[in-house]
Amino acid sequence: MGSGQDETAVLPFYSNTRVWVVGLILIALLAVGLWWGGETTWDGLMAIQTHPSQLISDYVAVAGPGPALVNASLAALAGLVLVLLARVDVTGPTAAGVFTILGFGLFGKNIVNILPIFLGVWLYAKVVKSDMKHYILPALFGTALGPVVSHIAFATGLGLVGGITAGLVVGFIMPGAGAHMLRNHQGLNLYNLGFTAGFLGLFIAAMLRGLGNPVSAMMLWDVDYSAMYGWLLLGLCAALIIVGLFLSKWRIKGCWDIMKETGKLATDFVSIAGFGPTLINMGLVGLLGIGYLVAIGGDFNGPTAGGVLTMIGFGAFGKHLRNCVPVMAGVWLGTFIFQWGPSDPGAQLAVLFGTTLAPVSMQFGPLIGVAAGVVHLIVVHNAGAIHGGLNLYNNGFAGGLVATAIVAIYRGLGKDV
Numbered sequence: 001m002g003s004g005q006d007e008t009a010v011l012p013f014y015s016n017t018r019v020w021v022v023g024l025i026l027i028a029l030l031a032v033g034l035w036w037g038g039e040t041t042w043d044g045l046m047a048i049q050t051h052p053s054q055l056i057s058d059y060v061a062v063a064g065p066g067p068a069l070v071n072a073s074l075a076a077l078a079g080l081v082l083v084l085l086a087r088v089d090v091t092g093p094t095a096a097g098v099f100t101i102l103g104f105g106l107f108g109k110n111i112v113n114i115l116p117i118f119l120g121v122w123l124y125a126k127v128v129k130s131d132m133k134h135y136i137l138p139a140l141f142g143t144a145l146g147p148v149v150s151h152i153a154f155a156t157g158l159g160l161v162g163g164i165t166a167g168l169v170v171g172f173i174m175p176g177a178g179a180h181m182l183r184n185h186q187g188l189n190l191y192n193l194g195f196t197a198g199f200l201g202l203f204i205a206a207m208l209r210g211l212g213n214p215v216s217a218m219m220l221w222d223v224d225y226s227a228m229y230g231w232l233l234l235g236l237c238a239a240l241i242i243v244g245l246f247l248s249k250w251r252i253k254g255c256w257d258i259m260k261e262t263g264k265l266a267t268d269f270v271s272i273a274g275f276g277p278t279l280i281n282m283g284l285v286g287l288l289g290i291g292y293l294v295a296i297g298g299d300f301n302g303p304t305a306g307g308v309l310t311m312i313g314f315g316a317f318g319k320h321l322r323n324c325v326p327v328m329a330g331v332w333l334g335t336f337i338f339q340w341g342p343s344d345p346g347a348q349l350a351v352l353f354g355t356t357l358a359p360v361s362m363q364f365g366p367l368i369g370v371a372a373g374v375v376h377l378i379v380v381h382n383a384g385a386i387h388g389g390l391n392l393y394n395n396g397f398a399g400g401l402v403a404t405a406i407v408a409i410y411r412g413l414g415k416d417v
Contacts, residue, residue, distance in 0.1 A: 037066025072105025099313025120171020194396015307352030330373020
């Protein structure tokens with residue numbers, strides 16, 4: 001996904017409002033998950049840790065709503081602890097990273113499969129004799145390849161040692177590869193490390209298949225706890241907006257400043273408008289995702305909640321209402337052209353995660369944003385087969401391909417991007 005980091009002096013965590021706000025949100029969600037899970041929490045959590053986890057593995061279907069939320073909260077807290085240990089502030093990029101882990105902790109990421117990737121990025125920093133704070137984003141977003149660890153550990157004969165080793169290698173490669181891939185789409189694909197992970201996943205899937213270990217996407221999609229997760233997301237968005245208004249002294253000018261930005265990587269809304277307006281924007285972007293799912297009669301489960309939470313996270317790092325709506329409209333229009341209905345699982349996820357292309361709407365205008373959404377729907381439905389579901393950010397991979405094509409067309413016409 002993104003790259004770029006504010007490296008100014010970091011306040012101690014106990015006096016840092018941003019850390020407290022994000023940390024308390026995660027702790028509150030953890031408490032809700034423990035309450036929902038009750039006596040089933042531990043067994044459900046263990047079922048999640050040992051699941052192969054490639055797309056689409058709805059942890060709500062695997063273990064129930066409580067254990068899924070506990071896993072997501074613990075994974076996100078691990079990301080936040082990594083941010084603090086690296087002495088990096090909670091800014092737009094790091095907030096996006098933590099909330100993205102939270103979202104995908106409901107369908108593909110867990111403690112077992114993200115920690116080896118964290119460690120692999122740390123090893124890279126040591127080898128190049130640099131500080132971990134320079135690579136915090138590849139560490140957070142590089143967990144897109146968490147299923148590589150889980151699949152190798154629990155669905156092949158290579159075992160946990162093989163899975164951990166693969167995670168270390170993936171983490172080690174991610175920083176350099178991500179920096180290179182960014183140049184292809186010029187920051188128009190917000191999930192840059194998803195684009196990177198798609199290519200790495202392609203080679204890993206090919207290698208596993210060559211060794212006689214088949215890997216393919218799966219479909220676990222819960223529909224039994226939709227209301228529960230819908231109300232949870234609504235409450236979270238409301239809390240973000242209220243806290244944001246309080247920190248902004250009930251002023252919304254900063255929100256308008258945010259909506260003037262294209263959102264191209266790397267656009268840190270916290271640096272541009274402040275933490276309060278950014279929280280408001282995060283809540284509004286989340287409400288947009290929730291509203292769409294309600295309007296089409298969609299589902300609220302691990303994958304779609306993960307989509308909304310990722311939109312919320314990138315509400316601090318590139319997404320706002322003005323640049324998201326055209327792309328979402330394009331994906332929705334595409335469901336009337338092609339074979340997928342608006343409420344099909346893949347189409348629901350394509351709308352939510354397709355907002356990776358949000359900067360296109362501001363860079364080239366809303367009509368191009370709509371067109372990008374239409375094309376994204378086609379590409380994303382075919383991209384997953386390439387990496388066998390090992391890359392959780394499949395929409396980031398597809399979005400990178402679409403954005404790269406747009407850049408190539410504009411440059412071919414002699415226009416700057």
